[in-house]
Amino acid sequence: MNLRKAIKDFGIQSQDYTCCYCREITHSNSHKVWEVEHVLPLSDFAQFAFEPLNLAISCPDCNTAKSNKKVSNTKAKKNVPTQSAIYFIVHPHLDNYDEHIKKSGLFFYPKSKKGRKTIETCGLLRLAEKYVDWESLEEVERIEAEAKALQGNSGDQAKIKGLISDLLSLL
Ligand SMILES: [Zn+2]
Structure with missing residues (x-):
């Protein structure tokens, strides 16, 4: 099973075709128009690569703009922080x-x-x-x-x- 593909399929459905950051809706199941978004960037938090709380679906433009930018001061190693206040940006799962x-x-x-x-x-x-x-x-x-x-x-x-x-x- 291709995990990345499974994450995308799940995300597209659960977010109802909506990018988690710009809220633009794209009615497509094509994986070309969706990217797996790691809230805490993969570059600094590879350990959270497959943690559901750290994953969302975004459009390529938001994903590219966000890139590896710092979104928290957390030094968490083992567990993904679950407190909204730890994140500088609107968290796709923890914030309204x-x-x-x-x-x-x-x-x-x-x-x-x-x-x-x-x-x-x-x-x-x-x-x-x-x-x-x-x-x-x-x-x-x-x-x-x-x-x-x-x-x-x-x-x-x-x-x-x-x-x-x-x-x-x-x-
Ligand atoms: Zn977007």
Whole structure:
């Protein structure tokens, strides 16, 4: 049995064709469009290569962006850490994505420190960069309005403003 293939098949079904980081849905069973994601990177945590808690399915773009980036200070050798707080990014199995990131179309707004770190680590702004017409004042205003609407829930205005200015600096 090909273990990698089995992990992918299981992950595609259990995550309902959804990337664990960008939440983009791809209705395909093809293994070309899915990658086995190791939350704690394989390069530093080879011992967790087949630990279900450390495994998820992601799209190739998120997987490539995340690469071997550090997502925890843990020195765990034997057991995969099961506490959400140990991870800098939104953990596919331990965290509730919606508590940390608000996804609106191709935009990702951080609702927490973890959310922001996930957006950075997985390069989630790439989707907006590709498709937004930054010359269009209307579109930029729409982004700002969406961020404003979020301020009530998140109580994290500074961070949202920071993200918007990051987005605008791409102009
Ligand atoms: Zn993705």
